[in-house]
Amino acid sequence: MWTFFHKLASPPHFYRIAAYIIPWLAVSGLLLIGYGVIAGLFFAPPDYQQGDAFRIIYVHVPAAYLSLMAYSIMAIAAGIGLIWRMKLAHAVAAGAAPIGAWFTFLALATGAIWGRPMWGTWWEWGDPRLTSELIMLFLYIGYMALRAAIDDVAKADKASAVLALVGAVNVPIIHFSVEWWSSLHQGPTLIREGGPAIEPEMLYPLLANIFGFTLFFGAVLLARVRTEVLERERRSRWVRSLVLGEAQ
Amino acid sequence: MMEALTMGKYGAYVWSSFALTLIVMIACVVQARSRQARIYKRIEARLKAMETHE
Numbered sequence: 068m069w070t071f072f073h074k075l076a077s078p079p080h081f082y083r084i085a086a087y088i089i090p091w092l093a094v095s096g097l098l099l100i101g102y103g104v105i106a107g108l109f110f111a112p113p114d115y116q117q118g119d120a121f122r123i124i125y126v127h128v129p130a131a132y133l134s135l136m137a138y139s140i141m142a143i144a145a146g147i148g149l150i151w152r153m154k155l156a157h158a159v160a161a162g163a164a165p166i167g168a169w170f171t172f173l174a175l176a177t178g179a180i181w182g183r184p185m186w187g188t189w190w191e192w193g194d195p196r197l198t199s200e201l202i203m204l205f206l207y208i209g210y211m212a213l214r215a216a217i218d219d220v221a222k223a224d225k226a227s228a229v230l231a232l233v234g235a236v237n238v239p240i241i242h243f244s245v246e247w248w249s250s251l252h253q254g255p256t257l258i259r260e261g262g263p264a265i266e267p268e269m270l271y272p273l274l275a276n277i278f279g280f281t282l283f284f285g286a287v288l289l290a291r292v293r294t295e296v297l298e299r300e301r302r303s304r305w306v307r308s309l310v311l312g313e314a315q
Numbered sequence: 316m317m318e319a320l321t322m323g324k325y326g327a328y329v330w331s332s333f334a335l336t337l338i339v340m341i342a343c344v345v346q347a348r349s350r351q352a353r354i355y356k357r358i359e360a361r362l363k364a365m366e367t368h369e
Contacts (some may be wrong), residue, residue, distance in 0.1 A: 104333065109319060121321035122329050126336040166343055173339045177332045184328055289344050294351040301358045310359050311366070 076155045078296045079305040085289040088206035092289070096282030103276030111269045123181040125273060128256070131174035134203060135238055137167030137284065141210070142235035145228035152297060155292075157224040159227060160231060161214060162291035166284060168207035173199055178252075186251050195244040196252040199237060206234040 099150065107125035141163040148156035179189040191197060210227050215299035217223035245252050263270055297311055301304045322329045 069319050108329075108333070113323065118325060120328055122322065123332045126332050130336070130339075155360065165346065169343050171325055171335060176335055178331050180328050180335075184325055190340035224361050283343075287347050289345045290351065294347070297351075297358065301361070306358065307362055311356065311362055 070211075072195070076153060078155065078300050079301070079309075081155060082293055082309075083297055084133050085293050089286050089289050092286035096279045096284075096286060099275045099279030099282065101279075103272045104280055105271035107269075110267070111272055114269075117185060119247065120184050121269075123177055124256075125276050126179040127174060128171045128273060129276045130177060131200070132188045132277055133173035133284055134167055134174050134200070135241060136281070137163045137170060137222075137288075138207070138231075138235070138238055140288075141167060142231045142238070145231035146266065148224060149228040149232070151195050154224075155296070157228065158292050158295035159288070161224075161295050162288050163208055164210050164214075166287050166291065168204060168211065170284075171181065171200065171207060172298045173186060175204065182251070191251050194251050195248040196241065199241045199244050201239055203234075203241060204211060205235060207232070225252055226289075 093127065103125060107122055111122070113119045141160045144156045144159040147153055148160060175197075178200075182191075183189050210230055213230055214223045214227045217226060244250060263274070297306060320326055320330075
């Protein structure tokens with residue numbers, strides 16, 4: 068088991084393995100999303116209160132879930148990189164940040180679009196869920212800006228890892244904000260006492276989209292980490308033989 | 316067909332959310348691929364320049 072992980076952490080081995088895994092993740096993810104979107108848009112019954120507007124849930128919830136998951140992965144990888152000085156872990160953290168930022172933006176944008184017909188407003192500054200999610204977007208942007216501002220990769224890894232770990236306190240705040248404070252945002256739909264508060268015809272497309280988005284995220288993350296590894300290892304012999312071997 | 320397009324009276328909200336999602340997913344892929352191509356080309360050019368120099 069440990070030998071497998073040790074081998075996987077070796078950059079050339081990871082680079083090869085990831086190339087095999089990416090298409091499987093991408094294709095299975097897109098198939099699940101295809102099912103989730105079609106079933107959610109055309110076959111799930113309308114909500115008794117929100118009508119067809121509730122269908123935004125099929126993109127909003129997976130995006131919001133991914134924004135938290137990407138940050139958790141980024142913070143855990145940054146912590147591993149900082150403690151055990153594993154270069155691949157820093158590459159994973161750096162690869163997760165831009166994808167997480169995109170999906171946080173998507174969660175905020177689709178939330179605003181959903182909020183307009185339901186709450187009568189695009190945005191509410193006093194709402195804890197909305198503002199904590201916006202802070203998460205700023206954390207992602209800050210993380211990427213910090214990395215870009217430092218030329219030395221080792222120093223950039225350390226500084227950005229500290230920021231990622233400090234910002235991780237925002238993850239439980241976002242998750243529990245609707246329970247801790249009064250919020251315009253509705254309470255938990257899936258992870259709650261007594262099971263999901265949603266009918267099976269509505270639930271299955273949502274679960275398909277959540278898993279599909281996760282697999283899609285995995286594919287893009289692996290592609291980004293491969294690029295990070297290539298750049299970090301650009302002076303190594305294996306990259307030389309890979310690039311010049313493929314170029315010939 | 317018209318019912319699916321109008322989504323009650325919420326068509327503009329629902330369809331714009333799904334369109335935005337598609338745009339973000341495409342942007343994720345395009346950004347990752349273009350960065351990979353850029354870095355690969357940079358490494359290739361550096362290695363070729365080193366080979367010529369040697």
